Amino acid sequence: MAPTDDDKDDVLLAGRYGDLDDIREFVSKFGSEPLAEIRDENDNCILHMVCGNGHLDILEYLLPLVPSSLLAAQNSAKSTPLHWAALNKHLSVVQRLVEYPDGPGIDLIDIKNAAGHTPIGEAELAEWDEGATWLVKMMNLDAEDAEKEKGDAENVEDDEIGVPQDIEVEIEDAEGEVARMTISDSGASKSS
Structure with missing residues (x-):
């Protein structure tokens, strides 16, 4: 049996408002597969709702149930769940998204939304220094970037x-x- 539009709306609302029991009931009734496909009118998925509202307990429940690609899902504004968690200052959620071993990891930090902001940019716009600092520490500075920075420092004029x-x-x-x-x-x- 497939979930109805009302069932889909209800599970998104449960994610938004932190109702883990309703989400568990949805999964027991329909399985976890539909969770990856459900979107609202702005293309937000269940993880946008959960992460944007800081529900770490629900995030922990959902992570093993949804495909890891959902962590990088972009809504109609191209924002990911990490953008929403950063914008709303949910450090434990931000950390879990980035550190989830089966997810995209630190690559999430580099994704830009339609406004051209990364999650770090959203944290800075929200004046959330703690989150921005943590994200910067986790950033992916590959060897090429590190060499370029070293070269730039050596070529600075007196x-x-x-x-x-x-x-x-x-x-x-x-x-x-x-x-x-x-x-x-x-x-x-x-x-x-």
Whole structure:
């Protein structure tokens, strides 16, 4: 027996409001397979509802039941469940999504939504420093990126890293006379 549209709506609402018993009842009646296909009018899946509302207990229940690809499911705004968890400041949910051994892992952090934001960007927009910091620590910096950053650091010009440079200043007085001055590490010298 397949779930009706009302059954589908009910299980999404159960995910949103944290009703684990209703979700268990749905699974016992219809199996876990329909959970991966159910979407609301904005293309949100059960994990969007659960993660956006911080229901870690339901997330733990669902993770072994749904395909790992559902962790990266994007809604009509291209946001993933991780975007929603970050936007709503649910650290334990964010951590579980990223650290789930059978899921996409840290690759989730790099997914951009339609606004061009990663989950880190959503955390920053929500002024959630704790979550943004944790996500940055987990980011996927591969060897190529690390080499590029190292090379960029080696190629920084001296004036960019605080080595004193000479500064030339021109000052015009009330009579229109211009005085030029060079300020250097050894002191100022005046020339006219």
